[in-house]
Amino acid sequence: MKFFGLVDGSDSSLRKFLASLPAVDQVGADSRAAMLATRSIKASSKRWAIDTAIRMVDLTTLEGADTRGKVEALCTKAVRPDPTNPDVPSVGAVCVYNDMVGIARTHLDLIGGQHVGVAAVSTAFPSGRASMSVKIQDTQDAIDAGASEIDMVIDRGAFLSGNYIDVFNEIVAIREICGDKAHLKVIFETGELVTYDNVRKASFLAMAAGAHFIKTSTGKVAPAATAPVVLVMLEAVRDFYAMTQVRIGVKPAGGIRTTKDAIKQLVLVNETAGPDWLTPSLFRIGASALLNDLLMQRMKMDDGYYASPQYVTID
Amino acid sequence: MSFEYAPAPESRTVVSIKAKYGHFIGGKFVAGNKHFPTINPATEEVLSQIALAGKAEVDAAVKAARKAYTTTWSKMSGRERGKYLFRIARIMQERSREFAVLETLDNGKPIRESRDTDIPLAAAHFFYHAGWADKLEYAGLGTVTKAHGVAGQIIPWNFPLLMLAWKVAPALAAGNTVVLKPAESTSLTALLFAEVCQQAELPAGVVNIVTGDGSTGALIVNHPGIDKIAFTGSTEVGKLIARAVAPTSKSVTLELGGKAANIVFEDAAIDEAVEGIVNGIFFNQGHVCCAGSRLLLQENIAEEVLEKLKVRMAKIRVGDPMDKNTDLGAINSKEQLNKITELTATGDSEGAQRWSAPCELPGKGFWFAPTIFIGVTQTHRIAREEIFGPVLSVLTFRTPQEAIDKANNTPFGLSAGIWSDKGSKILWASSQLRAGVIWANTFNKFDPTSPFGGYKESGWGREGGRHGLSAYLKGASHE
Numbered sequence: 001m002k003f004f005g006l007v008d009g010s011d012s013s014l015r016k017f018l019a020s021l022p023a024v025d026q027v028g029a030d031s032r033a034a035m036l037a038t039r040s041i042k043a044s045s046k047r048w049a050i051d052t053a054i055r056m057v058d059l060t061t062l063e064g065a066d067t068r069g070k071v072e073a074l075c076t077k078a079v080r081p082d083p084t085n086p087d088v089p090s091v092g093a094v095c096v097y098n099d100m101v102g103i104a105r106t107h108l109d110l111i112g113g114q115h116v117g118v119a120a121v122s123t124a125f126p127s128g129r130a131s132m133s134v135k136i137q138d139t140q141d142a143i144d145a146g147a148s149e150i151d152m153v154i155d156r157g158a159f160l161s162g163n164y165i166d167v168f169n170e171i172v173a174i175r176e177i178c179g180d181k182a183h184l185k186v187i188f189e190t191g192e193l194v195t196y197d198n199v200r201k202a203s204f205l206a207m208a209a210g211a212h213f214i215k216t217s218t219g220k221v222a223p224a225a226t227a228p229v230v231l232v233m234l235e236a237v238r239d240f241y242a243m244t245q246v247r248i249g250v251k252p253a254g255g256i257r258t259t260k261d262a263i264k265q266l267v268l269v270n271e272t273a274g275p276d277w278l279t280p281s282l283f284r285i286g287a288s289a290l291l292n293d294l295l296m297q298r299m300k301m302d303d304g305y306y307a308s309p310q311y312v313t314i315d
Numbered sequence: 316m317s318f319e320y321a322p323a324p325e326s327r328t329v330v331s332i333k334a335k336y337g338h339f340i341g342g343k344f345v346a347g348n349k350h351f352p353t354i355n356p357a358t359e360e361v362l363s364q365i366a367l368a369g370k371a372e373v374d375a376a377v378k379a380a381r382k383a384y385t386t387t388w389s390k391m392s393g394r395e396r397g398k399y400l401f402r403i404a405r406i407m408q409e410r411s412r413e414f415a416v417l418e419t420l421d422n423g424k425p426i427r428e429s430r431d432t433d434i435p436l437a438a439a440h441f442f443y444h445a446g447w448a449d450k451l452e453y454a455g456l457g458t459v460t461k462a463h464g465v466a467g468q469i470i471p472w473n474f475p476l477l478m479l480a481w482k483v484a485p486a487l488a489a490g491n492t493v494v495l496k497p498a499e500s501t502s503l504t505a506l507l508f509a510e511v512c513q514q515a516e517l518p519a520g521v522v523n524i525v526t527g528d529g530s531t532g533a534l535i536v537n538h539p540g541i542d543k544i545a546f547t548g549s550t551e552v553g554k555l556i557a558r559a560v561a562p563t564s565k566s567v568t569l570e571l572g573g574k575a576a577n578i579v580f581e582d583a584a585i586d587e588a589v590e591g592i593v594n595g596i597f598f599n600q601g602h603v604c605c606a607g608s609r610l611l612l613q614e615n616i617a618e619e620v621l622e623k624l625k626v627r628m629a630k631i632r633v634g635d636p637m638d639k640n641t642d643l644g645a646i647n648s649k650e651q652l653n654k655i656t657e658l659t660a661t662g663d664s665e666g667a668q669r670w671s672a673p674c675e676l677p678g679k680g681f682w683f684a685p686t687i688f689i690g691v692t693q694t695h696r697i698a699r700e701e702i703f704g705p706v707l708s709v710l711t712f713r714t715p716q717e718a719i720d721k722a723n724n725t726p727f728g729l730s731a732g733i734w735s736d737k738g739s740k741i742l743w744a745s746s747q748l749r750a751g752v753i754w755a756n757t758f759n760k761f762d763p764t765s766p767f768g769g770y771k772e773s774g775w776g777r778e779g780g781r782h783g784l785s786a787y788l789k790g791a792s793h794e
Contacts, residue, residue, distance in 0.1 A: 023736040025756050028587025038427060040323035040639040048318065235586050242622075270318045271630050278318055 024196035033227035079113035093117035105146035119149035126218035171209035185213035203236035224254025253286025339509035341379035342519025356423035368525035383520030393449035400445030423645030437480035443763035444488035462490030472498035489787035568776030573729030576722035577607030583734035595758035605730035655704035728770030
């Protein structure tokens with residue numbers, strides 16, 4: 001059924017659907033997220049969480065200064081995060097700009113990283129300010145170059161001015177281009193949507209439009225993946241599953257730098273959407289610095305002491 | 316593979332529990348005569364032997380309190396009294412981990428709650444009242460107020476140290492001296508508090524702590540040397556106390572039972588309301604006089620809310636209270652567990668549908684799984700009587716007025732909760748509800764600045780804030 005039978009693609013049906021969503025109480029959401037942050041994850045559960053988090057990382061470089069050398073180094077690290085320890089799993093994917101997709105895919109394949117995906121940020125990332133034809137071309141180029149995941153940004157201007165149908169139609173159009181070649185992650189830039197009510201609305205809008213994943217942020221705007229924002233999105237995918245029997249993934253990105261941060265995210269997943277979501281196919285963490293902290297903590301659990309930072313590679 | 320949280324137990328090495336305790340009278344620990352055991356309700360391990368105060372001990376405590384009042388405390392300036400209270404508050408913060416561990420061992424509540432709620436709030440009450448000690452004339456209670464003298468205070472087992480703080484802090488700030496009796500099953504943190512009084516060099520006799528059971532409480536209530544009685548506990552005992560003090564000149568404040576309505580309107584933020592329902596009834600195992608034990612759901616959202624509530628309840632982590640990840644700890648005593656079991660059995664026999672969260676209960680100790688009863692009506696016993704356990708009665712309503720009528724249709728009136736995204740509805744409902752504390756879009760939030768107390772059979776007087784202070788001052792203008 002088109003759009004899961006939730007909307008028929010018209011402006012009025014979309015408005016009605018979004019208006020039917022219950023409100024989010026900010027104080028309550030903040031306090032639930034704060035309570036879950038007090039969970040104490042130790043020993044075997046910490047070990048499991050670290051390895052799971054590594055497998056969920058979308059190892060990211062999104063800089064104007066990105067070069068072939070930088071991207072290839074990132075890919076090498078993505079496949080074997082710790083060159084001295086083959087037990088450390090590969091990350092979920094690398095995340096790069098559109099023009100770096102080919103370089104990343106070729107290099108990953110060359111070094112035995114066929115299982116590591118390439119995610120391309122798309123639709124005039126990070127601002128989303130371009131014409132539809134440019135956004136479509138942007139996405140098409142990335143898929144042609146071998147991207148298996150598309151991280152598109154929504155038009156926040158359209159969303160904030162209430163033109164939900166424009167946002168919806170853009171997602172539908174990009175999803176069509178992705179077809180079965182690429183997974184679509186829809187970035188809200190929650191730091192610009194600001195309210196949790198908006199986050200919930202954007203989540204349901206994107207899911208009804210066909211997103212495979214909903215993603216908090218570009219990493220270019222703060223605040224990014226705060227715990228309560230991720231909580232609201234996890235509640236949304238949980239409720240969407242109850243409505244449609246379809247599981248949508250969640251990707252927090254931006255501001256998750258330490259193992260502690262990552263474990264807090266996994267606790268949020270475990271106690272909100274549930275353990276079914278604790279897999280890289282349904283939860284990813286967009287990050288760059290995080291991976292090294294996970295590796296440091298992993299070494300500490302093995303060795304019983306903190307290694308010098310020189311024991312983890314810088315890129 | 317799944318995300319099982321490995322045990323994360325708090326260490327108990329931080330506390331040293333004596334094999335036997337006496338009473339704290341006139342600034343010294345004095346040996347008791349008879350003793351009874353206090354146990355850890357999560358394991359049934361005997362923690363220590365607590366002294367049972369009889370007439371001689373209560374007389375000595377009252378005498379010490381009177382002497383401290385006449386010779387020292389009543390002559391001291393408010394500013395000096397305040398210094399002692401500040402000092403006590405700071406020591407409580409410094410020793411907070413010790414207090415939290417001891418509270419959890421003796422009471423059965425999760426360490427997360429004793430660490431994050433009970434102990435910080437107890438210290439906050441001392442800080443707050445320390446600030447009042449030299450400003451009593453400016454509290455808006457009149458300029459000729461005066462301390463009562465000796466206050467007799469009897470507190471319950473659900474928040475042992477916090478209830479002590481609610482009682483002792485305002486009493487001392489207003490210039491009274493006290494004789495306090497902790498509940499028989501939870502005396503340990505009160506006895507640790509006695510150590511804190513010594514550490515703070517509080518003048519001898521200002522705080523006296525006698526331990527014991529109901530018979531000790533009766534000796535305090537009926538003691539002619541006591542000027543004011545403050546009690547927190549059951550409505551049944553509250554009525555006995557009211558009768559006992561009626562022919563005397565004693566002042567009295569009572570904080571008694573409740574059967575609070577937690578009203579969820581159709582326009583509520585559902586996920587946060589579900590959190591609030593859980594917090595309202597399962598906080599502290601439901602051993603909370605202001606617990607939101609009657610859930611009133613608007614009928615058109617009842618199914619959705621109950622669905623989500625069950626999912627959420629299945630996530631409640633029941634077990635070892637010392638584990639930092641535990642959400643629901645042990646029932647405080649065998650007697651209480653029996654009471655909960657008996658009352659819930661009437662829920663079954665009167666036709667309500669019981670649903671309990673699927674969870675494994677430990678073999679030893681006293682446990683009750685988080686439970687809801689669906690299809691409860693006003694005429695069910697479980698909608699009328701205080702269960703004081705992790706048991707929620709779910710009722711429905713059709714219109715806002717019906718919600719108010721049902722909420723008020725109880726002899727109690729301690730607290731109530733309103734869940735709605737509409738500000739006007741919240742204001743309207745809160746003006747209609749006959750309850751001393753009303754929470755909107757939250758539940759079980761406490762603060763020393765906010766007066767707490769009940770309507771009807773939920774009590775007399777207020778604790779906390781200026782209103783609470785007035786209960787410890789004679790001639791307060793709005794006492």
